[in-house]
Amino acid sequence: MVTAILTVVVKVAELFLMIGVGAVCFRVGMLTRRGVTQLTTLLLYIVAPCLIVSSLAGQGGGITPGELVLSLGLAVLAHILAIGLSLLFFRREPLSRRRVLRFSLIYSNTGFMGMPLVQAVVGEEGVVYASVFIAVFNVFVWTHGYSLMSGGQHSGWKKVVLNPGVLALVVGLPLFFLGWDLPELIQVPIDSFAALNTPLAMVIIGCNIARIPFREMFSDRAVFSAAALRLLLIPAVFLGAAFLCGPVPALLLSSVIQAAAPAAANTVLFATRFGGDDTLAAKMVAVSSLASVITLPLIVTVTQAVSGAL
Numbered sequence: 001m002v003t004a005i006l007t008v009v010v011k012v013a014e015l016f017l018m019i020g021v022g023a024v025c026f027r028v029g030m031l032t033r034r035g036v037t038q039l040t041t042l043l044l045y046i047v048a049p050c051l052i053v054s055s056l057a058g059q060g061g062g063i064t065p066g067e068l069v070l071s072l073g074l075a076v077l078a079h080i081l082a083i084g085l086s087l088l089f090f091r092r093e094p095l096s097r098r099r100v101l102r103f104s105l106i107y108s109n110t111g112f113m114g115m116p117l118v119q120a121v122v123g124e125e126g127v128v129y130a131s132v133f134i135a136v137f138n139v140f141v142w143t144h145g146y147s148l149m150s151g152g153q154h155s156g157w158k159k160v161v162l163n164p165g166v167l168a169l170v171v172g173l174p175l176f177f178l179g180w181d182l183p184e185l186i187q188v189p190i191d192s193f194a195a196l197n198t199p200l201a202m203v204i205i206g207c208n209i210a211r212i213p214f215r216e217m218f219s220d221r222a223v224f225s226a227a228a229l230r231l232l233l234i235p236a237v238f239l240g241a242a243f244l245c246g247p248v249p250a251l252l253l254s255s256v257i258q259a260a261a262p263a264a265a266n267t268v269l270f271a272t273r274f275g276g277d278d279t280l281a282a283k284m285v286a287v288s289s290l291a292s293v294i295t296l297p298l299i300v301t302v303t304q305a306v307s308g309a310l
Contacts, residue, residue, distance in 0.1 A: 008297045008304075011120040015113075016293050018199050022206020036207040040265070043200050048111050049168035050193035052134070055127035056172030057182050057190075063128055065177070071129040071251055075136035078238050078259045082106040083144065085234060093222065096277050099149055101226045103270065104263035104284040105234065107145055110137045111165070112205055113289070114261035116198035118254045121300060128176070129254040131169060137258075138165040141266055149270040208265065209286040212279075217287055220280065227263075227288040231295040235260035239303055249307035253300065260299040262288035 025031045031039070086102040093101060108114060111134055118126040142159045174180075181187065217223075238259045242252055263284045271281035 008121060008300045011117065012293055012296050014120070015116060015198070015202055018202030019206040019209065019289070022203035023210040024206075025203065026207040026210035031203075031207055033211075036204060039200060039207075040204055043197070043204060044111070045164050047193050047196045047200055048115070048134075049164045049171075050190045051115070051127065051197045052131040052165065052168035053172040053175070053182075054187075054191050054194040055124055055131055056169075056176040057180065057187065063125060063176075067248060067251055068128070068132065068176075070245065070247055071132045071255065072136065074242050074245065074247065074251070074255045075133040075258075077241060077245075078133070078255065079106065079136065079140045079144075081238055081241060082234050082259075085229070085237065089229060090222065090226070097222065097280055099151075100267060100271050100277050100281045100284065101222060103145060103148055104226055104267045104281070104288070105230050106148075107137065107141055107264040107266060108230070108259060108261035109205075109264050109285075109289070110134050110258045110261060112201040112265055113292070114258040116201055117261070117296065117300075118257050119198065121257065122250050122254050125250050126254040126257075129251050130258055131165075131172070133255060133258040134165045135169045137264075138163045141264070145266065145270065149276060150274045204265075205285075205289055208268065208282065209289055212282050212286045216279075217283055217290075220283060223280070223283050223287050226284055227291050230263055230288055231260065231292055232299075235299050239299075239306065243306055249304075252307045253303050256299060256303045257296070260292075260296060262292045 022031070026036070083106050086105040089105065090098045090101045110130070115127070115130050115134065118130040122129075142163065143154075146159075147154060175182065182190065235256055239252075239256050242255055247255070265285060267285055268278060268281040270276070271278040
């Protein structure tokens with residue numbers, strides 16, 4: 001058990017070393033806000049979809065269709081539970097702050113933080129499950145999340161259906177179920193871009209953390225409360241509910257890691273777009289990301305023990 005805990009701690013520490021590189025690059029001016037925005041676009045529209053397709057291509061037979069459907073159900077369950085729990089908190093906060101805090105409780109950093117950790121701890125099988133979770137995340141964030149942060153506006157079906165995560169699944173799932181491999185001429189570039197996912201995501205997170213002066217990160221009590229709820233309460237409740245569904249250990253662990261990731265980067269993007277409290281949003285992402293170096297190993301270890309993987 002001690003060895004398993006140390007393995008998770010090392011994996012998380014490796015990710016945070018890469019986050020540190022991103023923070024230093026931003027602090028010394030090697031990367032600017034414009035550069036970070038461009039890297040984020042590259043990650044969302046090229047690298048992350050390539051990772052999803054790469055993980056699904058030729059994987060038929062390793063995961064049953066029933067397990068894939070269950071992974072879809074668990075991802076939906078994770079978001080519904082988080083939405084319900086968020087309604088219990090921050091009722092006395094001003095509307096602009098309440099929207100940001102509740103959004104950060106519901107939506108985790110599935111692509112930037114969750115996927116790399118799943119890939120490191122669970123392996124390629126976990127990446128398949130995580131890809132499904134990300135697709136469900138995109139549907140929820142562009143429907144409920146968009147409405148929450150915009151004050152009731154709707155994003156439209158195109159943004160729900162035609163986002164990179166969903167499109168990558170549309171390409172990858174037929175390859176998965178048919179057990180087909182892509183031609184080497186196509187597979188090699190896709191795998192090469194997929195390999196960029198973890199370091200690129202960590203550098204972007206580091207840059208976003210470096211945007212906030214260190215003292216300002218710890219000046220808002222609501223941020224600490226929200227971070228604790230996002231990193232501990234919500235994944236704990238989800239773990240209990242998911243365990244009752246009887247998933248295989250790899251599926252349970254992959255799903256819980258995604259649900260236990262820090263606040264989504266979309267928190268800042270949506271707050272900025274709709275005139276919300278973007279400073280609060282940036283603090284929430286920064287503080288929850290830093291605190292997750294402690295909470296993620298804890299959650300992963302508990303999940304492994306519950307699932308019998310230790």
